[in-house]
Amino acid sequence: MSQASLQRLKNALHEIYAFMTMTKSSIVGVIIVVGYIFIAFVGPYVVPIRLVGTFEPNLPPSLDHLAGTDHLGRDLFGFIVHGAMQVIVLATMTSLITTFLAVTIGTAAGIVGGKANAFLTFCTDVMLTIPGFPLTIVLATMIRGSPNMLLLASVLAIIGWPAQARSIRSQVLSVKNRDFVEASRSVGLGTAYIIFFDILPSLAPYIVISTMRAMINAIYSLVGLSILGALPYDETSWGIIINRAINQGHALLVPAARTALIVPLVAIVILQISVILLSSSFEIMFNPRLRDKTLRSKKKREGQTE
Amino acid sequence: MSPLSPATDGRSSESLLKLEDVVYIYEERSLYGEATKVHAVDNVSLDLYSGETVAIAGESGCGKTTLGKLLVALYRPVAGKILYKGQDLYGLSRNEFGKCRLRLQIIHQDPYQALNSTKTVYKILSVPLKYNKIVKGDEALRKRVDELLSSVGLAPEIGRRYPHQLSGGQRQRVVIARAISLHPELIVADEPVSMIDVSLRIEVLDLLLKLKRNLNMSCIFITHDFGLARYFARQGRIAVMYLGNIVEIGPTEDVLQKPLHPYTQSLISVVPVPDPDLVKERKAMQLRSLDIPSASNPPSGCKFHPRCPFAGDYCSKDRPSLREVSDNRFVACCSVE
Amino acid sequence: MASRDLILEARDLTTAYGTGLGLVRAVDDVSFTIHKGDRIGIAGESGCGKSTFILSLIRLVPPPGRIIKGEIIYHGFGTPTNILSLPDEKIRRYRWEEMSMVFQGAQSALNPVIKIKEHFIDTIRDHVEPWKTGEVYKRTPELLKGVRLEEKVLDMYPHQLSGGMKQRVSIAISLILNPKMLILDEPTSALDLLTQKHIVDMISDICMSQNLTTIFVTHDVSLLAEVATEIAIMYAGKIVESAPVRDLFHGPKHPYTSALMNAIPSLIGEVDSVRSIPGEVPNLANPPKGCRFHPRCPYAVDICKGVEPSMEATGSESLVACHRWKEF
Numbered sequence: 024m025s026q027a028s029l030q031r032l033k034n035a036l037h038e039i040y041a042f043m044t045m046t047k048s049s050i051v052g053v054i055i056v057v058g059y060i061f062i063a064f065v066g067p068y069v070v071p072i073r074l075v076g077t078f079e080p081n082l083p084p085s086l087d088h089l090a091g092t093d094h095l096g097r098d099l100f101g102f103i104v105h106g107a108m109q110v111i112v113l114a115t116m117t118s119l120i121t122t123f124l125a126v127t128i129g130t131a132a133g134i135v136g137g138k139a140n141a142f143l144t145f146c147t148d149v150m151l152t153i154p155g156f157p158l159t160i161v162l163a164t165m166i167r168g169s170p171n172m173l174l175l176a177s178v179l180a181i182i183g184w185p186a187q188a189r190s191i192r193s194q195v196l197s198v199k200n201r202d203f204v205e206a207s208r209s210v211g212l213g214t215a216y217i218i219f220f221d222i223l224p225s226l227a228p229y230i231v232i233s234t235m236r237a238m239i240n241a242i243y244s245l246v247g248l249s250i251l252g253a254l255p256y257d258e259t260s261w262g263i264i265i266n267r268a269i270n271q272g273h274a275l276l277v278p279a280a281r282t283a284l285i286v287p288l289v290a291i292v293i294l295q296i297s298v299i300l301l302s303s304s305f306e307i308m309f310n311p312r313l314r315d316k317t318l319r320s321k322k323k324r325e326g327q328t329e
Numbered sequence: 330m331s332p333l334s335p336a337t338d339g340r341s342s343e344s345l346l347k348l349e350d351v352v353y354i355y356e357e358r359s360l361y362g363e364a365t366k367v368h369a370v371d372n373v374s375l376d377l378y379s380g381e382t383v384a385i386a387g388e389s390g391c392g393k394t395t396l397g398k399l400l401v402a403l404y405r406p407v408a409g410k411i412l413y414k415g416q417d418l419y420g421l422s423r424n425e426f427g428k429c430r431l432r433l434q435i436i437h438q439d440p441y442q443a444l445n446s447t448k449t450v451y452k453i454l455s456v457p458l459k460y461n462k463i464v465k466g467d468e469a470l471r472k473r474v475d476e477l478l479s480s481v482g483l484a485p486e487i488g489r490r491y492p493h494q495l496s497g498g499q500r501q502r503v504v505i506a507r508a509i510s511l512h513p514e515l516i517v518a519d520e521p522v523s524m525i526d527v528s529l530r531i532e533v534l535d536l537l538l539k540l541k542r543n544l545n546m547s548c549i550f551i552t553h554d555f556g557l558a559r560y561f562a563r564q565g566r567i568a569v570m571y572l573g574n575i576v577e578i579g580p581t582e583d584v585l586q587k588p589l590h591p592y593t594q595s596l597i598s599v600v601p602v603p604d605p606d607l608v609k610e611r612k613a614m615q616l617r618s619l620d621i622p623s624a625s626n627p628p629s630g631c632k633f634h635p636r637c638p639f640a641g642d643y644c645s646k647d648r649p650s651l652r653e654v655s656d657n658r659f660v661a662c663c664s665v666e
Numbered sequence: 667m668a669s670r671d672l673i674l675e676a677r678d679l680t681t682a683y684g685t686g687l688g689l690v691r692a693v694d695d696v697s698f699t700i701h702k703g704d705r706i707g708i709a710g711e712s713g714c715g716k717s718t719f720i721l722s723l724i725r726l727v728p729p730p731g732r733i734i735k736g737e738i739i740y741h742g743f744g745t746p747t748n749i750l751s752l753p754d755e756k757i758r759r760y761r762w763e764e765m766s767m768v769f770q771g772a773q774s775a776l777n778p779v780i781k782i783k784e785h786f787i788d789t790i791r792d793h794v795e796p797w798k799t800g801e802v803y804k805r806t807p808e809l810l811k812g813v814r815l816e817e818k819v820l821d822m823y824p825h826q827l828s829g830g831m832k833q834r835v836s837i838a839i840s841l842i843l844n845p846k847m848l849i850l851d852e853p854t855s856a857l858d859l860l861t862q863k864h865i866v867d868m869i870s871d872i873c874m875s876q877n878l879t880t881i882f883v884t885h886d887v888s889l890l891a892e893v894a895t896e897i898a899i900m901y902a903g904k905i906v907e908s909a910p911v912r913d914l915f916h917g918p919k920h921p922y923t924s925a926l927m928n929a930i931p932s933l934i935g936e937v938d939s940v941r942s943i944p945g946e947v948p949n950l951a952n953p954p955k956g957c958r959f960h961p962r963c964p965y966a967v968d969i970c971k972g973v974e975p976s977m978e979a980t981g982s983e984s985l986v987a988c989h990r991w992k993e994f
Contacts, residue, residue, distance in 0.1 A: 202442040205403055206504075210457035210511060211431050220456075224447040388858035496946060526711045527885060528929045532942035553859075556888075560931035560940055585933060599863035601888035602932050605911045608892045613863055619814075621828060621858070 038308075045307060045317050052300025059294055063107035072101035074258055081272070081279040084286070091282035094272030099264070099286055106259035106287075110242060110294070116176035117183075117241035122234045124180065125187035126223075132188070133195025134218060143192060147185040155182035159244060163253040175254070179244050180237075187233050191226065198225050228306050235302030239295050246291055261287040344415065345515060345547055346377040346400060346433075351409035353395050357625060365625040369395040371573035372409070374651070377547055379514065382538075382565030384550045384558035384581065388596075390624055391570040393551045397517040400549060401433040402426075431461060434513040436537075438520040440500035444492040450503055451488035454478070458510055477506040481536060498529050502536070509540055515547040522557065534561050555600045559585055566657075569593045572624060572632045575651060579658035589660045591637045614638065631663070639664050672741050673847065673879050674700040674723065674765075679736035681715075681722045690950045692718035692731065694903040697977065702846075705873055705880045707894030707911070709887045711926075713947050714900040716883045717770070720849045723881075724767050725749060725757055740764065742846045762793055766845040770852045773832035776824040782835055783820035789839055802842065809838045812872055814864075830861035837869070847879040854889065866893050888932060891915060896983070899923050902948045902958040905977070909984035919986040919994060922959045957989065965990055 076096030090099035131139035249262025268283035634644035907920040945962035
């Protein structure tokens with residue numbers, strides 16, 4: 024890498040750091056997400072799991088058992104830590120695939136129309152008539168035999184992308200007619216340049232937010248599917264913990280058994296919230312206007328003058 | 330008033346752009362999905378020369394913006410020909426067409442929309458130069474951008490700012506800098522100052538006039554404000570448009586002081602002037618009807634005939650074309666000799 | 667000559683918006699007197715405070731804006747009343763029944779899913795007891811005639827009307843409860859020239875026939891030559907000059923007024939004598955000290971930079987806020 028590019032990379036990283044710490048909520052969001060990723064990848068080497076119940080069953084969270092125990096007396100904290108990987112990796116892959124499909128087909132439909140547009144309309148119509156979640160269950164069960172993460176993520180992405188693509192298409196249609204795009208055409212910039220440097224950057228905040236939203240939906244979908252047992256699982260899968268708690272621990276009837284129900288739910292909810300916080304700080308980073316405003320308020324809070 | 334002479338306007342007798350019977354149609358969709366065709370530009374012919382100033386004036390919906398975009402080849406005519414220096418613009422190869430289009434630039438009305446808010450001013454100005462290989466190398470690029478910024482009265486450090494950090498007037502100057510960076514021969518300025526504060530408008534217009542002189546460009550000024558048209562094109566021509574047609578064209582001061590087409594006359598009689606005594610004295614020309622005709626279903630024959638106080642029988646039958654009635658003055662009206 | 671009774675007085679009116687950058691005084695210590703039957707034009711560029719001023723007069727300043735100082739004395743109630751101290755129910759009487767307003771872009775303020783007559787009925791119902799509604803509604807045909815519209819317009823939907831017609835409907839709706847004052851905020855901005863002239867003439871006719879006091883706000887000073895009897899020029903939150911219309915156009919006293927007139931090219935006068943005003947419109951969060959126009963004023967001297975000029979009378983009906991007006 025040349026000197027100039029290295030410097031640009033340093034600048035970019037510095038900017039990312041600055042924006043991540045811009046508001047209190049963004050700091051919280053970053054910390055939690057990074058925490059989850061850390062737990063997911065490093066946790067399993069540090070925290071042991073025992074698949075055989077050796078502890079007192081249905082204990083609430085305590086210093087010995089940070090997440091309590093389930094109805095069989097197994098430590099839940101280890102399970103949560105080991106199960107985090109599946110959730111995070113799968114959700115990320117799904118949302119990336121969804122966004123990739125949505126942006127590619129949505130942009131093509133918006134810019135060129137024609138076949139891409141027809142295809143998109145067809146897919147959206149199909150998704151409107153066929154109930155999405157049952158379809159996903161069927162597809163997921165079909166591929167249960169081969170636990171390939173990528174394949175699984177693709178299946179989960181199938182119901183999500185048409186709606187997102189439609190939004191992207193309508194955004195593209197509106198940006199396409201803006202004056203600055205016309206000006207770019209006038210100064211001779213080619214279609215490829217206009218798509219990648221005029222249209223998509225204008226859409227960038229929207230794309231990032233909808234990736235985050237896709238992630239949230241993906242987490243719900245995959246937890247829902249794993250509660251139903253449609254996903255390949257082991258005992259550490261969060262959805263399976265919930266499944267076991269309800270079906271075998273009778274958590275809905277036995278108050279003490281509810282620990283095993285609540286703990287995975289709390290883990291999911293905190294993850295979702297941190298993704299939302301992260302998405303709002305991304306939005307600020309991408310939008311120069313919001314950026315300035317937030318930077319100014321931040322400086323004010325820190326007591327600096329204009 | 331003395332007729333137009335090349336010396337005052339800088340206009341040469343070399344034809345730059347010639348429009349022949351150009352038509353542009355766009356479709357409007359109603360709430361019920363019915364499509365109606367609107368002839369935004371309806372058989373317009375126009376001769377533009379190198380180095381001249383032409384104002385295109387008219388009210389909203391008359392087609393002046395569409396005509397402007399046809400002039401810079403952003404829109405393609407549905408019928409008719411556009412000749413650039415004698416050559417059919419749309420008969421050229423893609424390469425040649427691209428090169429010609431670089432010579433025709435536009436300045437948009439809204440400086441807030443005309444610049445991409447995710448790019449710095451430097452990026453906005455340098456990319457067209459780099460992409461079209463006009464300037465090569467980072468050093469040369471930086472120097473050229475600084476030159477461009479100073480030629481529109483902006484300091485070089487503006488390059489580091491984003492559009493939202495600039496005022497409306499500053500943004501419009503950046504837009505102008507971008508337009509002139511490619512050495513255009515013709516600039517179409519579409520209401521370039523209507524979104525700028527009244528006290529700052531003349532500055533921007535003066536800048537455009539200065540650049541036009543220094544770079545020997547033609548400038549087409551689209552506006553609905555006759556006062557601005559008179560200021561900008563005082564040594565050039567003015568064309569008045571109505572419902573997609575040019576109804577009158579000629580030297581600016583002539584047309585404004587002694588309008589010949591009834592529509593131009595009615596407009597001139599209602600333009601606000603900052604003189605309360607004059608306002609009391611003059612009488613607005615009474616029109617036959619107050620209804621504004623729909624653009625998708627225009628009147629037959631002369632489009633102005635339902636409102637024209639001088640309309641005769643033949644006015645509803647044939648559409649009059651522009652005829653030369655005196656030196657360099659053209660009017661599209663049957664009752665004008 | 668219309669009676670010269672006072673109808674509205676603004677005294678030291680200050681309306682401010684609290685933003686992250688500090689308090690922005692959109693209207694700063696403005697005092698103004700309006701007589702019955704006047705047709706006042708308020709002109710100024712963007713950010714001068716004219717829209718905020720008239721919103722203050724009708725107490726419709728949108729939050730985070732607030733009127734933080736001053737009084738607005740209304741004389742139409744018999745005894746002079748400070749509008750700013752009226753409780754909410756009384757204010758509702760004031761709005762639309764005493765003073766009415768046609769907002770900027772009023773054409774798009776019409777509800778697209780209800781007929782024009784419903785618009786009238788809604789407005790009437792809001793102010794009048796149910797048994798009197800019918801009576802008030804009977805005024806509608808007369809009103810429509812006054813704005814040169816036919817009665818059949820009542821049965822139409824807004825999208826069936828042109829821009830000019832919608833604007834006229836908005837004006838008619840604002841007059842349904844027979845207010846004594848009417849405020850119009852840029853009523854002709856989106857309309858073409860011929861319609862504009864038509865509406866301006868119509869407003870003048872209505873005002874004269876009903877002795878209606880009118881305030882007409884616009885950034886197009888030339889337009890005011892047609893409709894106003896008196897003009898106030900605003901700059902950076904203050905009124906810098908107010909005078910009868912002829913005096914203002916033929917003999918402006920404030921340097922900003924004359925510079926503004928000079929910066930607008932028109933169809934009359936020397937084309938070459940037009941000049942921009944150098945500098946930029948000031949930032950209201952941090953306006954210049956002393957006279958707000960001094961950074962751009964060719965006649966500024968030391969006192970202008972330190973002391974804010976107050977409004978002085980230059981004639982029986984004219985006022986100007988400039989330290990050096992006597993020299994011009």
